[in-house]
Amino acid sequence: METRIALIGIIVENTNEASKLNSILHEYGEYIVGRMGVPYNKRHISVISVVVDAPNDVISAISGKLGMLPGVNTKTIYSKVSPQVE
Template sequence: METRIALIGIIVENTDVAPKINSILHEYGEYIVGRMGLPYHKRDISVISVVIDAPNDVISALSGKLGMIPGVNTKTIYSKVTPQASK
């Protein structure tokens, strides 16, 4: 199956949902290349970036699950690098 590199940007406006976000990210851990979270105390939000190498349907499912959480907004950016067959 072909995989793609994508970046999922997550803005968390309600930090009470952090355990739900972490649970979903853990569920997709085998595909996650890396993640970085930044609390922005001035605005009382957190910004998380997740780099993922996965099939399109997995990327869409992860982004969709995160985006359905109240107080969470996501945006996914796909690399233009040619998809690669997974090992």
């Protein structure tokens, strides 16, 4: 199966959704290469970057599930590196 490297950028405006967000990320933990979260207390938001190496459908599922949470916005960018076959 082909996998791609992608970065999922997440802005959390509703911190009440943090447990659901973390649950989704845990569900897809096998695909996560790294994660960095930065709380921005002045604006009462958190910004999270998640690097994944996964098939396209898995990347879309992660981003879609996160983006459906109220007060959570996502954007996904894909590497131009050729997909890898596992």
